[in-house]
Amino acid sequence: EAQVTQNPRYLITVTGKKLTVTCSQNMNHEYMSWYRQDPGLGLRQIYYSMNVEVTDKGDVPEGYKVSRKEKRNFPLILESPSPNQTSLYFCASSLIALAGINEQFFGPGTRLTVL
Amino acid sequence: GESVGLHLPTLSVQEGDNSIINCAYSNSASDYFIWYKQESGKGPQFIIDIRSNMDKRQGQRVTVLLNKTVKHLSLQIAATQPGDSAVYFCAERPTGNQFYFGTGTSLTVIP
Helix, strand or coil: CCCEEEEEEEEECCCCCCEEEEEEEEECCCCCEEEEEECEEEEEEEEEECCCCEECCCCCCCCEEEEECCCCCCEEEEEECCHHHEEEEEEEEEEEEEECCCCEEECCCCEEEEE | CCCCCCCCCCCEEEECCEEEEEECCCCCCCEEEEEEEEEECCCEEEEEECCCCCCCCECCCCCEEEEECCCCEEEEECCCCCEEEEEEEEEEEECCCCEEEECCCEEEECC
8 A cells, every 4th residue: 555654653752852753655756745734834844855865944944854865764853852843743755747746645644742 | 935825714514515615825836736635633635636727627526726816726525525524725836846735724514
């Protein structure tokens, strides 16, 4: 089954404790992206990657890191989490066509709480 | 970032009626638009898309209309069913490698 998986689905942590949220897709998509979803704000892009070893900042990259060492994986790293990073996080992937990225396939989400 | 908004945050419809969800986008350079459905506890799912060279596109029970003059997008759902209850949001693609998403309209279908 074609899918995007994220782990963990739920995480409660404390300020300053480094964490990683994993994301993996099995559709051989070149494009992968991380979003956070907050009430009243919609999905905001954190980082995206057009291919292996190519990553770019989205609209809200502060406090986050990513890496793309393999095509299928795109982990999101919070080196020193803070309470304002409490949110619902989605990973997504997409094919890249001539005109750009197409529909994105989203993972199930990771609900992160930073105390 | 881009401003992609919706006219109404909530919408309630009777089962069997048609639903119309609206979206205003801000970037006249956007060339591709998508409507997503997000059920509680799940990630967004693709419903239908439309390119800027089209005014209308139909899927199964859904139709998307694009008015580039006023930068407006709408999603019409025919014969709305309880399973259609979800949050719906639009997304625009102003550049080839990024999408901007609206805040969503919560659709409730009354049996």
